[in-house]
Amino acid sequence: MTEEIVPRIHRVAIPLPKTPLGNLNCYIIRDRERCLILDTGFNTAECSSSLFRALRRLGVDPAESDVVLTHMHSDHSGLGYLLEEHGASIHCHPLDGRVVNAMGEWEEILSFGYRCGLPEEKLRQARDRHPGYRYRPDRPIRYSPLQDGDTLRTGDYCFTCLHTPGHSEGHICLHEPEQGLILCGDLILREITPNISQWSDSGNPLQNYLDSLERIQGLGPLLALPGHREPFRDPVQRIGEIKAHHQERLEEILSLLQEEGATPYEVASGMRWDLDCKDWRDFPLAQKWFATGEAMAHLRYLEQEGRITCDLLAGRYVFQNPQPGGKHV
Numbered sequence: 001m002t003e004e005i006v007p008r009i010h011r012v013a014i015p016l017p018k019t020p021l022g023n024l025n026c027y028i029i030r031d032r033e034r035c036l037i038l039d040t041g042f043n044t045a046e047c048s049s050s051l052f053r054a055l056r057r058l059g060v061d062p063a064e065s066d067v068v069l070t071h072m073h074s075d076h077s078g079l080g081y082l083l084e085e086h087g088a089s090i091h092c093h094p095l096d097g098r099v100v101n102a103m104g105e106w107e108e109i110l111s112f113g114y115r116c117g118l119p120e121e122k123l124r125q126a127r128d129r130h131p132g133y134r135y136r137p138d139r140p141i142r143y144s145p146l147q148d149g150d151t152l153r154t155g156d157y158c159f160t161c162l163h164t165p166g167h168s169e170g171h172i173c174l175h176e177p178e179q180g181l182i183l184c185g186d187l188i189l190r191e192i193t194p195n196i197s198q199w200s201d202s203g204n205p206l207q208n209y210l211d212s213l214e215r216i217q218g219l220g221p222l223l224a225l226p227g228h229r230e231p232f233r234d235p236v237q238r239i240g241e242i243k244a245h246h247q248e249r250l251e252e253i254l255s256l257l258q259e260e261g262a263t264p265y266e267v268a269s270g271m272r273w274d275l276d277c278k279d280w281r282d283f284p285l286a287q288k289w290f291a292t293g294e295a296m297a298h299l300r301y302l303e304q305e306g307r308i309t310c311d312l313l314a315g316r317y318v319f320q321n322p323q324p325g326g327k328h329v
């Protein structure tokens with residue numbers, strides 16, 4: 001499906017089969033001199049066919065285009081290398097550009113997953129089933145770094161790059177203040193709460209994400225063009241809903257923790273998830289990976305706030321709630 005959202009900005013639905021997301025929104029901004037392509041889809045034949053068919057239909061030559069990757073996840077970056085092979089110039093934040101170019105190097109992530117409590121015997125199997133690993137680019141890209149405040153012009157549009165970390169460390173949005181638009185990647189989605197995960201020892205991605213939402217909230221009324229599902233107006237209202245969701249998550253996790261503690265994997269097993277499964281044992285392995293990362297991000301946030309504590313016991317992170325009233329995981 002291809003539709004013109006506003007003059008010269010076209011949304012192309014790139015299929016993401018066997019994922020809860022359904023499709024990726026690739027945005028193509030046409031101009032006589034130089035076009036702009038935002039995000040690409042997985043590195044699969046189906047995504048590639050869909051993307052290049054849309055480019056031909058719109059009369060867009062990759063060799064006369066700039067490609068912006070909002071972040072490093074493979075559903076957004078997987079075909080960047082192929083567009084580069086066809087002559088396009090690639091742009092992304094350097095924090096995520098480095099990750100895109102190291103997509104095959106998962107040893108540190110696997111070690112962190114073990115410390116989070118994921119079963120050791122399942123770690124490599126989980127990696128191999130993870131769509132970010134399975135559909136990663138075939139080779140590194142040569143990218144031009146996009147930093148906060150940089151601008152990109154195409155025709156009458158002038159986009160300002162906003163560094164909005166949280167969903168990934170180098171996530172960016174493109175803001176067009178004159179037209180009241182924001183190409184927001186996976187920062188804000190209309191019907192889905194973006195996954196906020198922690199997969200390294202450093203940082204506080206949930207705090208970063210909430211700070212990024214605050215920044216967008218301060219921009220006022222906008223037409224939001226997200227990475228998945230439908231565009232929508234008034235992202236301020238949606239931001240309020242997302243903030244409330246994360247507050248509920250934090251309270252849920254506090255209620256699950258006892259003084260004896262639990263690993264992030266154990267905490268995730270007791271949380272409520274919007275999946276069509278009877279219980280945690282029926283969760284697909286890749287979804288257990290996502291759930292554990294999300295639990296860890298919320299646990300780290302609570303730890304940084306001083307509301308819970310964390311110890312490394314027998315090589316596993318164990319979080320404790322020193323306040324009474326929790327229930328067993």
